[in-house]
Amino acid sequence: MNKKLLAGPYLIWMAGFIIIPLALIVYYGLTDPPGAFTLANVASISAPEHLKALFLSLGLSLISTVICLLLAYPLAMILRSRGVGDASFIVFIFILPMWMNFLLRTLAWQTLLEKNGVINGILSFLCLPSQSLINTPGAIILGMVYNFLPFMVLPIYNVLCKIDDNTINAARDLGANFHQTFFRIWLPLSVPGIISGVTMVFVPALTTFVISNLLGGSKILLIGNVIEQEFTKGSNWHLGSGLSLVLMVFILLSMALIARYDKNGEGSGF
Amino acid sequence: MTKTAQLFKKIRQDFYLAAILIFLYAPIATMIVLSFNSSKSRTRWGGFTISWYTQMFSSRNIMEALYNTLIIAFLSALAATLIGTAAAIGINRMRRIPQGIVMGITNIPMLNADIVTGISMMLAFIAFGISLGFQTILIAHITFNIPYVILSVMPKLKQTSRSTFEAAMDLGASPLQAFFRVIFPDILPGVLSGFLLAFTMSLDDFIITHFTRGAGINTLSTLIYSEVRRGIKPSMYALSTVIFITVLVLLLISNFAPKKQRRSS
Numbered sequence: 001m002n003k004k005l006l007a008g009p010y011l012i013w014m015a016g017f018i019i020i021p022l023a024l025i026v027y028y029g030l031t032d033p034p035g036a037f038t039l040a041n042v043a044s045i046s047a048p049e050h051l052k053a054l055f056l057s058l059g060l061s062l063i064s065t066v067i068c069l070l071l072a073y074p075l076a077m078i079l080r081s082r083g084v085g086d087a088s089f090i091v092f093i094f095i096l097p098m099w100m101n102f103l104l105r106t107l108a109w110q111t112l113l114e115k116n117g118v119i120n121g122i123l124s125f126l127c128l129p130s131q132s133l134i135n136t137p138g139a140i141i142l143g144m145v146y147n148f149l150p151f152m153v154l155p156i157y158n159v160l161c162k163i164d165d166n167t168i169n170a171a172r173d174l175g176a177n178f179h180q181t182f183f184r185i186w187l188p189l190s191v192p193g194i195i196s197g198v199t200m201v202f203v204p205a206l207t208t209f210v211i212s213n214l215l216g217g218s219k220i221l222l223i224g225n226v227i228e229q230e231f232t233k234g235s236n237w238h239l240g241s242g243l244s245l246v247l248m249v250f251i252l253l254s255m256a257l258i259a260r261y262d263k264n265g266e267g268s269g270f
Numbered sequence: 271m272t273k274t275a276q277l278f279k280k281i282r283q284d285f286y287l288a289a290i291l292i293f294l295y296a297p298i299a300t301m302i303v304l305s306f307n308s309s310k311s312r313t314r315w316g317g318f319t320i321s322w323y324t325q326m327f328s329s330r331n332i333m334e335a336l337y338n339t340l341i342i343a344f345l346s347a348l349a350a351t352l353i354g355t356a357a358a359i360g361i362n363r364m365r366r367i368p369q370g371i372v373m374g375i376t377n378i379p380m381l382n383a384d385i386v387t388g389i390s391m392m393l394a395f396i397a398f399g400i401s402l403g404f405q406t407i408l409i410a411h412i413t414f415n416i417p418y419v420i421l422s423v424m425p426k427l428k429q430t431s432r433s434t435f436e437a438a439m440d441l442g443a444s445p446l447q448a449f450f451r452v453i454f455p456d457i458l459p460g461v462l463s464g465f466l467l468a469f470t471m472s473l474d475d476f477i478i479t480h481f482t483r484g485a486g487i488n489t490l491s492t493l494i495y496s497e498v499r500r501g502i503k504p505s506m507y508a509l510s511t512v513i514f515i516t517v518l519v520l521l522l523i524s525n526f527a528p529k530k531q532r533r534s535s
Binding site: 003004005006007008009010011013014016017018019020021022024025028071074075078081090092093094096097098099100101102103104105107108109110111112114116117118120121122124125146149199203204206207208209210213214224227228231237240241244247248251254255 | 387393394416507521
């Protein structure tokens with residue numbers, strides 16, 4: 001029995017529903033409606049409104065990713081230190097919100113942040129002036145961090161759990177303080193987890209249109225909103241595909257970065 | 271480290287955990303409270319009511335969307351688990367270079383933006399002449415679920431040593447027997463977690479469904495999206511509460527049932 005053949009159905013499936021669809025996006029992105037080759041769709045990213053959306057997306061998603069990393073790393077370290085028996089329950093509590101529907105989680109923040117929402121209700125109860133919280137870039141960042149935080153926690157936690165206690169104890173025995181142990185042991189050994197966490201947060205944050213739609217109002221357009229509107233409202237598929245190609249360049253760049261660091265991570269880790 | 275320093279560290283850690291927990295659960299708690307609020311205002315408590323729940327359960331739209339969501343999640347997770355587990359075994363036996371290429375392709379739907387995956391599949395369905403609807407959502411969900419299964423089975427496969435399989439063969443087991451008696455129990459946790467992961471990913475998906483569904487079919491996600499844009503109704507809070515409690519109960523069962531088995535064996 002040749003076990004390699006077991007991958008056959010999968011390969012056919014992926015060819016039909018991953019490779020061909022991506023090829024179609026490239027085709028649409030590089031042609032105009034009559035079907036002639038053109039670079040106009042891709043070049044339209046340099047139009048001021050598209051460029052503004054792209055830079056805003058990049059900025060907000062970078063900030064969210066950094067916040068997620070800063071929140072998740074200590075959390076993962078604490079979770080790891082809490083022993084195996086307890087930990088499964090504690091970890092469970094921290095990833096439970098991830099199992100809630102993504103839209104409901106965003107809806108929850110809309111409820112809290114709205115003009116007559118819960119936070120402003122509490123503020124007015126305390127006789128404080130009401131704040132305009134929703135429809136700001138801050139609200140979008142908050143939504144991104146809230147939605148994607150578990151995607152950062154899980155891979156880092158998993159990687160940290162694989163670190164042998166003996167490695168850390170050895171470092172301590174050899175006289176390393178916390179600072180040194182962290183930068184010489186913890187951090188290098190957890191690079192693969194950090195990298196996969198960063199991508200799992202950065203890519204969806206960069207391309208979201210839901211969070212910006214629900215928490216940013218219709219005024220703040222991210223690149224995801226621009227593309228979505230081309231396909232649902234504007235129905236200019238060629239322009240939408242062209243912009244998607246630009247977006248894919250950014251994703252490919254981050255993939256290349258990961259491929260490089262992942263190799264390093266494995267090389268030093270094992 | 272002295273005992274006080276240790277205690278201090280533990281308190282600091284507990285404080286951090288608590289802060290993150292509040293951040294994670296405050297919005298959910300708010301929705302649960304509001305789902306019982308008879309006033310439509312989000313800031314005034316108008317008394318306890320369950321009318322939003324009866325309204326939700328009697329809404330045909332919501333119930334249909336719920337049914338679609340669950341059936342798509344189950345079918346797509348099942349199909350993805352079958353295709354994905356087989357694929358993982360096949361890929362594991364490949365030579366280095368083809369394995370690298372296939373794993374690269376596997377990573378595409380995981381790393382690619384959902385919006386691009388969704389749009390590309392929509393374009394493909396239209397090009398293939400498959401009309402958008404239940405079947406296209408299902409195909410799309412299977413497609414993005416398979417990689418999750420492969421990636422959760424793969425590490426378990428790498429851990430199984432080939433010699434146990436060969437030992438089973440030497441002892442007279444057929445390859446199928448050897449697989450199901452030796453390899454399969456080892457990779458079962460990976461297969462199960464792959465299934466669960468796929469099921470959740472499907473339940474949670476909005477973006478890909480948004481592009482690959484036709485008019486007239488809704489999953490919970492797409493229904494919520496269209497409802498929320500028209501203004502939040504309290505029945506959405508009731509729905510959130512029901513979903514949250516269901517997820518909580520399911521996860522508690524799945525997290526604590528295997529432990530009992532281990533203890534008894």
